[in-house]
Amino acid sequence: xxxxxxxxxxxxxxxxxxxxxxxxxxxxxxxxxxxxxxxxxxxxxxxxxxxxxxxxxxxxxxxxxxxxxxxxxxxxxxxxxxxxxxxxxxxxxxxxxxxxxxxxxxxxxxxxxxxxxxxxxxxxxxxxxxxxxxxxxxxxxxxxxxxxxxxxxxxx
Amino acid sequence: xxxxxxxxxxxxxxxxxxxxxxxxxxxxxxxxxxxxxxxxxxxxxxxxxxxxxxxxxxxxxxxxxxxxxxxxxxxxxxxxxxxxxxxxxxxxxxxxxxxxxxxxxxxxxxxxxxxxxxxxxxxxxxxxxxxxxxxxxxxxxxxxxxxxxxxxxxxx
Amino acid sequence: xxxxxxxxxxxxxxxxxxxxxxxxxxxxxxxxxxxxxxxxxxxxxxxxxxxxxxxxxxxxxxxxxxxxxxxxxxxxxxxxxxxxxxxxxxxxxxxxxxxxxxxxxxxxxxxxxxxxxxxxxxxxxxxxxxxxxxxxxxxxxxxxxxxxxxxxxxxx
Amino acid sequence: xxxxxxxxxxxxxxxxxxxxxxxxxxxxxxxxxxxxxxxxxxxxxxxxxxxxxxxxxxxxxxxxxxxxxxxxxxxxxxxxxxxxxxxxxxxxxxxxxxxxxxxxxxxxxxxxxxxxxxxxxxxxxxxxxxxxxxxxxxxxxxxxxxxxxxxxxxxx
Amino acid sequence: xxxxxxxxxxxxxxxxxxxxxxxxxxxxxxxxxxxxxxxxxxxxxxxxxxxxxxxxxxxxxxxxxxxxxxxxxxxxxxxxxxxxxxxxxxxxxxxxxxxxxxxxxxxxxxxxxxxxxxxxxxxxxxxxxxxxxxxxxxxxxxxxxxxxxxxxxxxx
Amino acid sequence: xxxxxxxxxxxxxxxxxxxxxxxxxxxxxxxxxxxxxxxxxxxxxxxxxxxxxxxxxxxxxxxxxxxxxxxxxxxxxxxxxxxxxxxxxxxxxxxxxxxxxxxxxxxxxxxxxxxxxxxxxxxxxxxxxxxxxxxxxxxxxxxxxxxxxxxxxxxx
Numbered sequence: 001x002x003x004x005x006x007x008x009x010x011x012x013x014x015x016x017x018x019x020x021x022x023x024x025x026x027x028x029x030x031x032x033x034x035x036x037x038x039x040x041x042x043x044x045x046x047x048x049x050x051x052x053x054x055x056x057x058x059x060x061x062x063x064x065x066x067x068x069x070x071x072x073x074x075x076x077x078x079x080x081x082x083x084x085x086x087x088x089x090x091x092x093x094x095x096x097x098x099x100x101x102x103x104x105x106x107x108x109x110x111x112x113x114x115x116x117x118x119x120x121x122x123x124x125x126x127x128x129x130x131x132x133x134x135x136x137x138x139x140x141x142x143x144x145x146x147x148x149x150x151x152x153x154x155x156x
Numbered sequence: 157x158x159x160x161x162x163x164x165x166x167x168x169x170x171x172x173x174x175x176x177x178x179x180x181x182x183x184x185x186x187x188x189x190x191x192x193x194x195x196x197x198x199x200x201x202x203x204x205x206x207x208x209x210x211x212x213x214x215x216x217x218x219x220x221x222x223x224x225x226x227x228x229x230x231x232x233x234x235x236x237x238x239x240x241x242x243x244x245x246x247x248x249x250x251x252x253x254x255x256x257x258x259x260x261x262x263x264x265x266x267x268x269x270x271x272x273x274x275x276x277x278x279x280x281x282x283x284x285x286x287x288x289x290x291x292x293x294x295x296x297x298x299x300x301x302x303x304x305x306x307x308x309x310x311x312x
Numbered sequence: 313x314x315x316x317x318x319x320x321x322x323x324x325x326x327x328x329x330x331x332x333x334x335x336x337x338x339x340x341x342x343x344x345x346x347x348x349x350x351x352x353x354x355x356x357x358x359x360x361x362x363x364x365x366x367x368x369x370x371x372x373x374x375x376x377x378x379x380x381x382x383x384x385x386x387x388x389x390x391x392x393x394x395x396x397x398x399x400x401x402x403x404x405x406x407x408x409x410x411x412x413x414x415x416x417x418x419x420x421x422x423x424x425x426x427x428x429x430x431x432x433x434x435x436x437x438x439x440x441x442x443x444x445x446x447x448x449x450x451x452x453x454x455x456x457x458x459x460x461x462x463x464x465x466x467x468x
Numbered sequence: 469x470x471x472x473x474x475x476x477x478x479x480x481x482x483x484x485x486x487x488x489x490x491x492x493x494x495x496x497x498x499x500x501x502x503x504x505x506x507x508x509x510x511x512x513x514x515x516x517x518x519x520x521x522x523x524x525x526x527x528x529x530x531x532x533x534x535x536x537x538x539x540x541x542x543x544x545x546x547x548x549x550x551x552x553x554x555x556x557x558x559x560x561x562x563x564x565x566x567x568x569x570x571x572x573x574x575x576x577x578x579x580x581x582x583x584x585x586x587x588x589x590x591x592x593x594x595x596x597x598x599x600x601x602x603x604x605x606x607x608x609x610x611x612x613x614x615x616x617x618x619x620x621x622x623x624x
Numbered sequence: 625x626x627x628x629x630x631x632x633x634x635x636x637x638x639x640x641x642x643x644x645x646x647x648x649x650x651x652x653x654x655x656x657x658x659x660x661x662x663x664x665x666x667x668x669x670x671x672x673x674x675x676x677x678x679x680x681x682x683x684x685x686x687x688x689x690x691x692x693x694x695x696x697x698x699x700x701x702x703x704x705x706x707x708x709x710x711x712x713x714x715x716x717x718x719x720x721x722x723x724x725x726x727x728x729x730x731x732x733x734x735x736x737x738x739x740x741x742x743x744x745x746x747x748x749x750x751x752x753x754x755x756x757x758x759x760x761x762x763x764x765x766x767x768x769x770x771x772x773x774x775x776x777x778x779x780x
Numbered sequence: 781x782x783x784x785x786x787x788x789x790x791x792x793x794x795x796x797x798x799x800x801x802x803x804x805x806x807x808x809x810x811x812x813x814x815x816x817x818x819x820x821x822x823x824x825x826x827x828x829x830x831x832x833x834x835x836x837x838x839x840x841x842x843x844x845x846x847x848x849x850x851x852x853x854x855x856x857x858x859x860x861x862x863x864x865x866x867x868x869x870x871x872x873x874x875x876x877x878x879x880x881x882x883x884x885x886x887x888x889x890x891x892x893x894x895x896x897x898x899x900x901x902x903x904x905x906x907x908x909x910x911x912x913x914x915x916x917x918x919x920x921x922x923x924x925x926x927x928x929x930x931x932x933x934x935x936x
Contacts, residue, residue: 046756053763054740056384057747057755064376065280065752072368075238075273082235083242083274087281090243090907092561093716094753097281116522117231118239123525124221125243125253125907127870128533129562131525132514139521202912209919210896212540213903213911220532221908228524246751248405249872250909272366279369283714283750284377285406287369288358295365377748387706387741394703395710395742399749402595402711404873409749428834429699430707435837436689437711437721438595439558440845441874443837444826451833533904543862543897550859551866551898555905558867560717565905584678585855586863591681592845593867593877596689597718599681600670607677680852688844696836 028059031067038070038077038104046100081105082118089119089134090126098134102141112142184215187223194226194233194260202256237261238274245275245290246282254290258297268298340371343379350382350389350416358412393417394430401431401446402438410446414453424454496527499535506538506545506572514568549573550586557587557602558594566602570609580610652683655691662694662701662728670724705729706742713743713758714750722758726765736766808839811847818850818857818884826880861885862898869899869914870906878914882921892922 035043050058070080081104088098105115115138123131191199206214226236237260244254261271271294279287347355362370382392393416400410417427427450435443503511518526538548549572556566573583583606591599659667674682694704705728712722729739739762747755815823830838850860861884868878885895895918903911 050756050759053766054744054759057744057759060376060380060744060747061752061756064372064380068372068376069277069280072273072276074269075277079235079238079270079274080277082231083239083277084281086239086243087246087278088753090247091282091716092559094281094751094757097753097756113230114235117228118235120228120522120525120528121225121231121236121239122243123528123907124225125240125250125909126247127562127902127906127910128529128904129556129565130907132518132529132565133562135518135522135525142521206912206915209922210900210915213900213915216532216536216900216903217908217912220528220536224528224532244909247872248403250907250913253909253912276366276369276372279372279751281751281753283406283746283754284373284748285400285409286751288362288373288409289406291362291366291369298365381745381748384741384744386737387745391703391706391738391742392745394699395707395745396749398707399710399714399746403714403750404871406749425698426703429696430703432696432834432837432840433693433699433704433707434595434711435840436596436693437708437718438715439591439593439598439874440841441593441868441877442595444830444841444877445874447830447834447837454833537901537904540897540900542893543901547859547862547894547898548901550855551863551901552905554863554867555870555902558871559906560715562905581854582859585852586859588678588681588684588852589849589855589860589863590867591684592849593864593874594871595718596685597712597721600674600685600721601718603674603678603681610677684844684848688840688848692840692844 027063027067030071031062031065034066034070035062038066038081038108039100040103040107042100042103077108078105078110078114081108081110082114085115085134086118086122089122089130089137092126092130092133095133095137098137099141102138106141112138183219183223186227187218187221190222190226191218194222194237194264195256196263198256198259233264234261234266234270237264237266238270241271241290242274242278245278245286245293248282248286248289251289251293254293255297258294262297268294339375339379342383343374343377346378346382347374350378350393350420351412352415352419354412354415389420390417390422390426393420393422394426397427397446398430398434401434401442404438404442404445407445407449410449411453414450418453424450495531495535498539499530499533502534502538503530506534506549506576507568508575510568510571545576546573546578546582549576550578550582553583553602554586554590557590557598557605560594560598560601563601563605566605567609570606574609580606651687651691654695655686655689658690658694659686662690662705662732663724664727664731666724666727701732702729702734702738705732705734706738709739709758710742710746713746713754716750716754716757719757719761722761723765726762730765736762807843807847810851811842811845814846814850815842818846818861818888819880820883820887822880822883857888858885858890861888862890862894865895865914866898866902869902869910872906872910872913875913875917878917879921882918886921892918 039046046061047058050061070077081101084101085098085105088094088101102115106112116135119131119134119138121131122134195202202217203214206217226233231239237257240257241254241261244250244257258271262268272291275287275290275294277287278290351358358373359370362373382389393413396413397410397417400406400413414427418424428447431443431446431450433443434446507514514529515526518529538545549569552569553566553573556562556569570583574580584603587599587602587606589599590602663670671682671686674685694701699707705725708725709722709729712718712725726739730736740759743755743758743762745755746758819826826841827838830841850857861881864881865878865885868874868881882895886892896915899911899914899918901911902914
């Protein structure tokens with residue numbers, strides 16, 4: 001609710017400032033719907049958490065990753081989320097975002113088994129420490145979905 | 157053919173040496189079948205290329221990644237290969253193996269569009285240079301499948 | 313020239329497809345001008361090189377990195393380019409793009425000394441191998457600016 | 469004790485399921501002995517911590533890293549552990565496992581000085597932040613060996 | 625004060641031990657002044673925190689990064705600090721040191737806007753998770769400069 | 781020979797410029813001896829290759845990695861070189877320097893088997909692609925030691 005006001009406020013300022021009306025508005029709204037579909041409440045939290053440090057970045061996250069990339073056809077959301085869980089597990093340096101996407105993977109219909117399998121598979125490509133840290137992240141998210149939401153305050 | 161002799165030779169030596177009979181033989185054969193299913197000729201090339209530097213590592217690649225991980229149920233091969241393409245694109249430091257798995261992804265039924273989509277998606281998680289280098293790798297593999305096979309001499 | 317036709321073609325298809333008229337057109341054109349300002353001919357080459365593998369990604373590169381990020385006020389182009397040279401040197405896994413941005417840094421007014429200094433500084437944060445590989449990239453670009461342009465076929 | 473029951477349970481299920489008798493049993497037992505030699509109580513903790521999220525991965529850790537790799541001749545355990553401390557310090561993205569292996573290095577006979585030296589050396593190859601974070605990890609493990617054991621619940 | 629005693633003590637021991645008189649003393653003092661100029665109290669904290677684990681490394685940090693690199697002409701301190709913030713954001717595996725340098729950037733005259741801009745820019749080169757984690761680090765340092773100082777106990 | 785002239789020239793300019801006489805001269809000479817002990821002709825090549833791009837960095841490489849770090853007691857050169865081979869294999873983004881240190885490891889007395897073992901071990905900590913690329917680097921260096929020397933023109 002407060003977030004709604006905030007979003008209208010920053011996006012309104014943006015619209016007014018750039019005098020854009022058509023396309024970007026569409027991109028933003030398309031991105032916003034997609035972000036909610038993938039991340040749920042978590043999506044709103046990350047936007048909120050950027051409010052006082054980089055409000056423009058909140059808008060860019062809605063527009064590019066969600067409005068441009070996730071909205072593309074050619075790959076279903078389940079496969080997209082498993083691919084992100086794989087990549088973030090392998091990179092091993094973005095724990096909050098890994099948790100967000102483990103949560104997101106379940107949100108779009110992946111089973112816990114599928115998530116565990118794709119993380120285990122990363123032991124081959126990025127080593128056992130990366131896979132272990134991915135499994136412990138999954139354990140926390142599966143045990144407490146609210147944990148994922150709290151982490152959404154520092155991820156996306 | 158020559159490879160067959162070589163494989164019998166190193167695996168035979170291994171079997172004799174450890175006096176194992178049942179299980180590991182099964183793991184190795186299961187892994188070997190899976191490796192051929194995913195990587196085709198490329199799989200045989202990587203084994204061959206390790207012959208004079210680390211023959212035991214050739215055996216371990218057959219046994220662990222293919223015999224243990226890829227043979228697990230719970231995730232189909234298409235999803236596994238797209239996840240690896242995503243991870244190796246994001247890591248950005250294993251170009252030969254990325255090409256092998258772009259080739260492998262097609263081998264197990266992924267369309268070129270699906271591969272391009274998952275690489276493009278990595279721009280969000282690992283940046284545009286990683287995604288660009290992934291796309292150029294895909295371009296080379298799509299243009300010349302034999303290129304992938306040549307690279308298999310230095311990948312897996 | 314041929315590129316112009318190509319760009320009109322892909323962007324035209326995009327515009328027609330999405331029926332956008334105002335904002336995104338602006339973003340794209342703003343990005344295109346910025347890309348030429350930073351990368352010159354190199355910018356056009358990277359777009360061209362994506363033509364047959366991922367034409368949409370060519371458009372996204374114009375729109376997000378250049379139309380959204382580089383067009384922002386608050387940081388001059390010289391500082392932005394030195395920051396990218398620093399980051400890509402430190403990451404050490406995107407050699408073609410590092411060369412492009414060493415070229416871009418000179419394009420927007422950085423001296424060779426400034427570029428060498430920022431790369432040397434990375435020895436502190438990412439180690440001597442990363443700094444050495446950065447210096448050798450700079451050496452090649454300084455010696456042959458056309459080298460940078462050739463690399464632009466595989467970078468951005 | 470409870471762990472013993474658990475291990476018999478998962479390994480028993482595995483044996484029954486695959487009908488393996490000889491070789492793999494040997495690998496598992498060989499790995500288990502090696503894991504205890506290197507990591508002590510910590511080894512048992514990491515197995516236990518995977519119980520409810522990925523019990524098969526617990527088995528794979530015993531079998532591949534410890535049963536296959538650490539059991540190989542050709543390199544003594546002290547050199548192996550210093551090499552791992554070097555690698556994990558340089559990678560900088562696996563803090564819990566770095567602590568486990570600092571603990572493991574001492575376990576197999578490395579002096580604190582040797583561990584500190586190899587971490588300091590990483591400043592040359594991976595930068596000062598990586599070396600500093602390695603040194604602070606060592607400081608914590610040296611000050612409180614139980615700290616390492618607690619971390620073993622999220623490492624290996 | 626206590627630190628002064630400590631520094632005299634370790635440096636004195638070093639001087640005595642190596643019988644150096646001229647040059648290195650100059651390097652050390654030049655580095656020490658530069659470290660205080662960039663990091664303020666934080667610089668002293670990191671030296672102090674290494675006291676019991678690796679006192680020689682404390683000296684090397686003063687001498688090489690600060691005495692050798694930061695003291696070089698050719699790049700002003702503001703640009704150097706923004707380059708480090710960019711690099712550490714992109715690497716994503718050295719959170720304590722990133723905070724120290726966000727603090728350092730402000731110390732040498734960078735505005736909060738400049739710091740936020742360079743971090744946002746890293747979304748292009750290292751992905752959105754890296755940029756997000758950088759922004760959250762900045763948020764914490766801006767909100768509580770003492771937070772940065774506390775982190776200096778584990779950074780540099 | 782030409783290199784000798786060059787070295788005297790840059791180091792002479794440095795000495796004159798800073799009016800240092802004692803300590804640093806010692807560090808530089810100590811580093812130079814150590815660099816030759818570890819890398820042989822390769823060490824001279826890397827210095828030479830920096831001549832026209834960053835001569836000061838050539839001096840810093842002699843002074844810090846070799847004069848300060850490698851000259852420390854507490855760890856023998858064989859262990860140091862195996863630790864570097866492990867770290868560079870695991871990082872996977874510094875191929876020329878990995879080759880230099882595989883060559884260096886042999887130079888200080890490591891057997892080919894020890895080098896192969898430590899690289900294979902990295903499959904556990906950094907994944908199979910990293911280990912494979914390390915093994916192929918070793919294969920090239922073992923097959924043609926001059927190959928290592930050529931790579932020393934772009935490494936250290």
